[in-house]
Amino acid sequence: MNLAHWPFAGLLLALALPTHAADAATVYSKGGSNPAAMACVTCHGAEGEGLAAAGFPRLAGLSAGYLKKQLADFASGARANPIMQPIAAALTAEEADAVTALLANKPSPQVERISRAAPAAELGAVLALRGAWERNIPECVSCHGPSGVGVGETFPPLVGQSAQYLSAQLVAWQQGTRKNDPNDLMGHIARSLSQDEVNAVSQYFATLTETGAGQ
Amino acid sequence: MNAPTSALLLIALATPAHAADIAMDDQSQITTAAAVPASNAAFQPPLESQLEDNAFGKLVQQGRAIFVDTKTHAPDYVGNSLACTNCHLEQGRKANSAPLWAAYTMYPAYRKKNDKVNSYTERLQGCFQFSMNGKAPEANGPVIAALTAYSYWLATGAPTGQELPGRAYPSVSEPKGGFDLAQGEKVYAAQCAVCHGKNGEGQKAGEDYVLPPLWGADSFNWGAGMHRINTAAAFIKENMPLGKGGTLSDEDAWHVAAFMNSHERPQDPRLIDGSVEKTRDKYHANDGVNLYGKTINGQMLGKGL
Numbered sequence: 001m002n003l004a005h006w007p008f009a010g011l012l013l014a015l016a017l018p019t020h021a022a023d024a025a026t027v028y029s030k031g032g033s034n035p036a037a038m039a040c041v042t043c044h045g046a047e048g049e050g051l052a053a054a055g056f057p058r059l060a061g062l063s064a065g066y067l068k069k070q071l072a073d074f075a076s077g078a079r080a081n082p083i084m085q086p087i088a089a090a091l092t093a094e095e096a097d098a099v100t101a102l103l104a105n106k107p108s109p110q111v112e113r114i115s116r117a118a119p120a121a122e123l124g125a126v127l128a129l130r131g132a133w134e135r136n137i138p139e140c141v142s143c144h145g146p147s148g149v150g151v152g153e154t155f156p157p158l159v160g161q162s163a164q165y166l167s168a169q170l171v172a173w174q175q176g177t178r179k180n181d182p183n184d185l186m187g188h189i190a191r192s193l194s195q196d197e198v199n200a201v202s203q204y205f206a207t208l209t210e211t212g213a214g215q
Numbered sequence: 216m217n218a219p220t221s222a223l224l225l226i227a228l229a230t231p232a233h234a235a236d237i238a239m240d241d242q243s244q245i246t247t248a249a250a251v252p253a254s255n256a257a258f259q260p261p262l263e264s265q266l267e268d269n270a271f272g273k274l275v276q277q278g279r280a281i282f283v284d285t286k287t288h289a290p291d292y293v294g295n296s297l298a299c300t301n302c303h304l305e306q307g308r309k310a311n312s313a314p315l316w317a318a319y320t321m322y323p324a325y326r327k328k329n330d331k332v333n334s335y336t337e338r339l340q341g342c343f344q345f346s347m348n349g350k351a352p353e354a355n356g357p358v359i360a361a362l363t364a365y366s367y368w369l370a371t372g373a374p375t376g377q378e379l380p381g382r383a384y385p386s387v388s389e390p391k392g393g394f395d396l397a398q399g400e401k402v403y404a405a406q407c408a409v410c411h412g413k414n415g416e417g418q419k420a421g422e423d424y425v426l427p428p429l430w431g432a433d434s435f436n437w438g439a440g441m442h443r444i445n446t447a448a449a450f451i452k453e454n455m456p457l458g459k460g461g462t463l464s465d466e467d468a469w470h471v472a473a474f475m476n477s478h479e480r481p482q483d484p485r486l487i488d489g490s491v492e493k494t495r496d497k498y499h500a501n502d503g504v505n506l507y508g509k510t511i512n513g514q515m516l517g518k519g520l
Contacts, residue, residue: 113423116306117280117288121264130263133305138458143410145420152418154409155425182409189458 022095024102036090040099043083048103052162052206061108061160065153067100073180080177108149109160109209115146124204127197135192140201143185148205154182158205166202174198257310257381258317260369271364278365281358282307282315285347286424289358294349295481296417296424296433299362302346302441304454307369310381311453317382319366320375335363345439348481384449389504390466394444396511399474402467406456415478430478432520437483443503447472477511482519491517 022032028048031039040059044050048060059067073079074088091099116139120129128148131139140158145151148158158166172178173190181187193201263279266272281288283306285298300306307315322335336359340351352358373379404413410426411417417428428434440446452468454460463471487493495508495517507517 115287115423116283116300119276131305133309136458136460138304141425142457143425145425146423149420151420151425183406183456183459185409185456185458 022092022098024098027091027095027099028102032091032095034090034092036086037095038087048106050162050165052164055162055164055168057162057165058109058157058160059103060106062103062156063150063153064097064100064104066150066156067103068096069153069180071096071100078178078180080172108157111147111149111159111208113146114141114208116141122200122204123197124200124202127193127201128204132192132197137189137192140205147208159208161206163199163202163206166205167198170198170202258373258379260308260314260316260373261371266368271368274361274364275368277357278361278363278368279306281361282365289343289352292343292349292352292358293347295347295428295435297347297427297435299342299347301427302450307365311383311385312450313383314369314381315366316369316373317379319370320373320377320379321382335366339363344484346435346441348434348436348439384446384453386445387448387452387465387468389445389448390469394469394473394504396470396474396477398467399470399472399477402463402471403474406463407471410457415475429475430480432481434480436481437507437517437519438485438498442476442480442507443505444469444473444476445503447476473506477506477516479514479516479518479520483507483517486519491515 027037028040031037040048043054043056044059045056048058050056050058070079071084071088071091074081074084077085088096114129116129118125118129120126126132127137128140131137131142140148143151143155144158145155150157169178170190170193173181173187174193179187190198266275277288282299282303286293286296302313303309303315304312307313310317318338319335322338323332324338325332336354339359339362340354343349343351407429411429412426414431415429415434416431417424417433418426424433435441441450448465448469451472452461452463452465455463483494483498485494485498487497491508499505499507499517509516
């Protein structure tokens with residue numbers, strides 16, 4: 001055999017083997033190769049829009065880095081969640097890479113830009129746009145961006161999430177079942193909030209999109 | 216003072232200012248006492264909800280909008296990506312974070328370095344030229360009118376002509392062995408990079424900078440007060456990480472302030488004859504602790520960007 005043919009032969013061999021590369025759409029809609037890695041679509045919706053009433057979050061448009069970290073933290077228990085823990089633990093690294101990239105490329109909700117310059121009368125808006133500095137609580141938008149659209153891989157979008165999901169996360173930080181934020185940046189804020197404040201600020205961001213998580 | 220230094224100083228004093236459009240040729244330090252508890256001892260500015268819905272109230276709100284979202288509301292005068300509230304926390308209200316209510320009542324004020332009585336307008340113009348790396352808003356224009364109204368309103372009922380507790384940032388003593396850039400780099404990586412980026416570049420949401428750049432072309436210039444390591448250390452100790460002020464040790468605040476200010480940034484607009492050396496001698500040699508014109512890792516800082 002002519003040596004010059006070997007690269008070509010190798011390519012044929014590769015094509016003939018069953019592929020191990022994860023197909024993102026399959027992982028999302030049918031689950032991973034391990035049966036415990038159940039299909040995302042069941043709870044997070046056809047387009048990753050989430051299911052507001054059940055508190056299942058929107059995933060569409062969230063950064064891949066943030067989503068991958070959450071999967072790792074579910075698996076490790078740094079973010080305790082009885083539904084997501086076995087799923088995250090059963091996804092292969094390739095499947096997690098693929099499905100998070102797919103979700104990151106989906107659209108984010110379109111929302112008017114609301115910065116600290118905007119008026120703030122109600123409790124939720126005051127926390128979001130003015131903070132509560134006597135307790136060292138910065139304005140939410142000072143890290144999560146105008147309208148809470150999210151910044152980079154560390155500060156996830158708040159807009160587009162349901163009040164149920166947002167308040168559940170704040171409570172999880174208060175109770176220590178979620179402790180996967182860098183340097184306790186979110187934890188110390190959540191622990192300083194009253195239940196009324198948790199509800200008000202969650203409602204504020206949820207109502208920035210007309211129909212909440214479905215948009 | 217030795218003879219060569221005296222001679223340099225004489226030359227510097229004799230040199231006419233070339234930067235005629237710089238309203239205030241320094242960002243003079245404010246001597247501050249120890250921290251006061253922000254919660255009780257400090258003056259309490261009025262609440263936003265108390266602001267009346269009339270012409271004055273509207274002007275105050277315009278000033279507040281400029282203060283917290285500067286590039287959007289005063290784009291012609293901002294040369295970088297910072298907002299006033301990046302350094303003056305809680306929309307300029309927070310004691311020990313250079314609150315506007317404590318600054319406003321101190322003007323007009325004599326400043327030794329430019330040897331004249333400065334108006335509050337001139338002080339605001341200085342912020343735009345240095346901290347915002349932009350240009351001075353017109354003294355009789357809408358930006359100065361709005362920011363002045365906002366400051367005046369925040370100072371409602373504050374005693375004038377005296378230093379109020381909570382003014383500026385409480386000073387932090389330099390470590391006994393001086394600052395340590397390598398230790399500062401470690402503190403930066405552990406505490407600061409998550410928001411400000413590995414290379415001090417800040418982070419955006421779309422086109423908006425949300426987390427401000429700390430050095431480089433989009434940050435404050437070499438003439439800004441924050442370029443002083445002592446000022447930056449005081450700011451950082453009080454305010455950083457955001458929402459967790461007071462958690463860094465005094466030493467680490469100094470180390471990380473020095474690390475931040477050991478990087479290149481836009482030129483001091485007071486640059487004399489294109490010479491970093493001349494500019495250092497005139498404006499930086501006696502301006503706190505700073506690295507302008509100093510050589511770090513084989514590179515002279517202060518060349519600008």
